[in-house]
Amino acid sequence: MTVVAVAVPAQRRTGVLRSARARVALGVVVVLGLAGAFAGLLSPEDPRAQTARLLTGPSGAHWLGTDELGRDLLSRVLHGIQVDLVVGVAGVAVAGLLGVLAAVLSARWAAADVVAQRVFDVLLAFPSLILAVAVAAVLGTGMVSITVAIVLSQAPICCRVVRAGLLAQRDRDYAVAARLSGVGPWRVLLRHLLPTALDALVVQLVLSLSTAVFLEGGMSFVGIGVRPPDPSLGNILQESVQYLTVRPSFVVGPLVAITALVLGFTVLGDALNNAARRGGSQA
Amino acid sequence: MLRYALRRTPSMLLTLFLASVAIFGLTRLVPGSTVTAIAGSNATPATIQAITRDLGLDRPLPEQYWRWLHGLLTGDLQRSAVLDQPIGQLIARGLGATVELTVAAAVLAALLAFALGVLGATSRRAFVRGAARSVMTFALAVPPYVSGTALIVVFGVLLPVFPVGGRISPLQDPELGWQYLVLPALCLALPVSAVLGRFLADGLDQAFTEDFTRTATALGVRRARLITVHALPNALPPVLTVAGIQLGNLLAGSAIVEALFAWPGVGQLLIQAITNHDYLLVQDLLLIAVTAFLVLQLLTDLGQAGLDQRTRLGGRS
């Protein structure tokens, strides 16, 4: 008796880029990513070079104008984007790795779970900005403490997301089936459970990137992040606020850059999330 | 309800204890310590030693921790050596301003969230739903220092209708007081209203896809009642859960908003203390923030349990 499998028409892949919003967000993120990556090439001037033209408005020579020390704002904003992305990507990558590691160990050993959950409970007891402030208090100002703040605030969230994904699947029939057919615990965990759990992590990582930009901006804005003369979006914005009445156009560059970055990551994360949910409901 | 609270409390106290140890430990690890901050960079070793002894920083760490904790519990806070004022007074003054700002922001956030969330899920016009959702995404993504700056530009510089910095207590002058309050509170409320509004909209959307909504429709229930009586009770509990965490974020976000609007609250005090290396003040403020955050979470859980009695009964099928 041979029954030939008749394929059920494969469901149309529910792409992330189905909505126009998601496509725009991806475009924004890509453009800003390139701008940050090639900030050195794209910048017309050295972002730290001071000139005599203080607080000028936008012009042919200085597209975004100059700041209170006569530095070219376009160059500063481009380098600021670079700083934000470096700090964000590094912090979020480390947070993601730590999160996955902790989640996998937690899912494997109950004792690891107890320890990890307690540690993360303590970390999550600090609102992310307060945590960042605490980190700055200890490590001082600068890119390292921002990165550490991002790691400490995002790793627990990443771990929870992955752990929840692993635990939700652990008693699913397919996981039980794998165990019963003799597949070892590590292989079940890594091959059968982790891939699905990582879907949710991808969404979280993108959202964490927006939090990272948010944290950098916040810390630098209140003066405990990147310190001048090094540019970062947060400290440029902070400087611009001082001269809001004198030169309102000063604020445009950093304001738009931060908004675009955070918004881009958020919308992209939402789109990924929706796509994952649609895919999940069909599976 | 009480039993549930009692069951949750030990875990919270343990977290709080561990957090306090962490805060204490961290503030002792700091390189540029309080002592140098007071004594200045070219102080003699003798001066430094004297200040260290004065602040009790020469004692063994466990003893220092115990004294700190004991002081906190008995209300005997030390003096801020840097600002040369009693820490208790500093905090009390700041806390009043911060609580005022936070409460105003929370009320504003709840109102905005409800309006945006309900519109975003239930408006019959796709355009209105899309607009409400876009507003929420935007408000969520834009950090308070950005929206605050924008608010200042618009309402302080371009059309100067509100004062953009400082605070007048509404107790002294209600009319002026609220004018100073509007912009910072709005700035603080925006992201929170967006989070809550989105959860509400998603919850309503979810409720509309549930079988029980189909049942109600099949019974001929009107759309307005469908929303208020059948969908909302199911959409609200998750909003409440997030609300607790968001209130904590409000408190945290106030640090930045206070800096931006020159609002004399604990947030400003904290930033100031860090820049001054005033660690005795820093550790107190951090612990207050964490305690407030945890208590809010506990209260939310309790509210949640009250709303959803199934939690109390054990099963959450």
Add this chain to the structure above:
Amino acid sequence: MSDAVLEVRDLRIEFGARTAVDGVDFAVRPGEVLGIIGESGSGKSSVALAALRMLPATGRVTGGAVLLRGTDIAALSENELRDLRGGEIGLVFQDPMSSLNPMLSIGRHLDEALRAHGKGSAAERRTRATELLELVGIPDPERRLRERPHRLSGGQRQRVMIALALAAEPAVLFADEPTTALDATTAVGVLALLKRVARELDTAVVLITHDIGVVAATCERVVVMRTGRVVEHGAVEDVLLRPQHPYTQGLLAAVPRLDTPLPKLSGMDRSTEPLLEVSGLSKTYRGRHGQRFTVLDDVSLSVRPGETLGIVGESGSGKSTLARAVAGAHAATAGALRFRGEELTTKRSAELRRAIQLVFQDPYASLHPRMRIGTALEEPLRAHGLRDRRARADRVVELLREVGLDPEVSRRRPAEFSGGQRQRIGIARALATEPDLLICDEPVSSLDVSVQARILDLLVELRERLGLTMLFISHDLAVVRQVSHRIAVLYSGSLMELGPAGALTARPLHPYTVTLLSAAPSPDPSADRRPEELLLRGEANGQPARGTGCPFANRCPIGPVVRDDRGICRDRRPELSEHEPGRFAACHFAGSLTRPMIEESA
């Protein structure tokens, strides 16, 4: 048909480009129960939704009409539509759990339904709500009104759903698979209620189901649907006893029945030691507040090599717990399992893992959605030491052939297969390690009847060919009877009766077995209608009176509830004892209730 209250004329429904319903005609009169029968994808549910104009956004009525007392419902305004929904046509859904709002009390539910149709003041509505609950047979309605749905059992929830649908006294009641989520003994009562509604309230009832037995027991006329078309239509007696259309004939032939001669099963090996021995197995769970739930209570049985032991029970009987404990998915709380004399725990040797395999109930959940079929089948091979890639690939081809699938499919993922095909893959995976004992946990209960029959045939064929010993678990006595040598009946975690399949189903010893047999839907409409509501009180809730008495005492048709002199059932727990050679029952009055006797008591 002039006296019809609802008429569906040449109805055509499309979902996007797909035609779900194509030219369906039927009419229903007041006081009549009309059955619509069809397998999944037949479009039967779309008809009900179309009658309320509640098709999902992607669905459209593209032809024909639904006429209520001659008026086309397509012409109704928004307001008239609300009157139609609930007011003229009531609708009962399949899953009574998700169809009731968990946040609203039963009283609130009923009040909303009454208020939507302007039925009186708040006090009047409350009185009416109480009446409605009484009407649908819910005891203590005053108290129930205040409770939320999760406090009610499945059968009670479905009764509440019916009360809701009847609240505004509609002329037509659609019930879409109203008993599919319920146990057979509970379903009987709900079906009886629907019949009573038609009879006493003169409501026209349209019963949509996949289950021929449900139609046979309840309906006067029946419409048979297949892929959106009506293939046969007529009086129940005509259609079910003298089916004209080959589809109906095939469907009827595929339904497992209790009154057919037993199939010939190859003999088992009586001489040797039992392959599997279960002795005193218990499993308790600890609830969140420390209360204990006993799901398996001191169960002992054994399976000989080559034998198929059927295990029958309703939800909460512990049958899946037993299956999974034997498979090694979880540990028992007490008792022992022996396989060829060797102790079985959850930590078992590779050889024991190889020898005992499990086929899962839900073929959708038991395959990893991302994993290609080939990879999924290779997993157990790799785990059991088949290192050579080529050898594994060959074995996968062999396995797929064995279960009747084209080996070409090994590159595909589960989403590309139908339910029956997935179950074949599940079976292939279980067979990969060449097991000696195959445990099938409700292997066909989530499949359509016609697919079900083919999977059962496959399992029987594989057993004969490979010499498998099987533990076959199902809620459906008729299915179990077809494939098993012996049958064990579980109720609420306890073994009630154990005996040869033929004798046990023909002359049950235990009153619970009798109950199960009477509740089992039979596709034969000429069989005497069963004395439904007299039979069982309450529902199995997984937590019956524990301790001293018989777990079935409170629901037993010959127990202390009916006969005052049988206090012993509450006081002393009956032991499982041998009443005839090879036939065991745990009842103080084993054999005293036979089927004819119940029918007399009706």
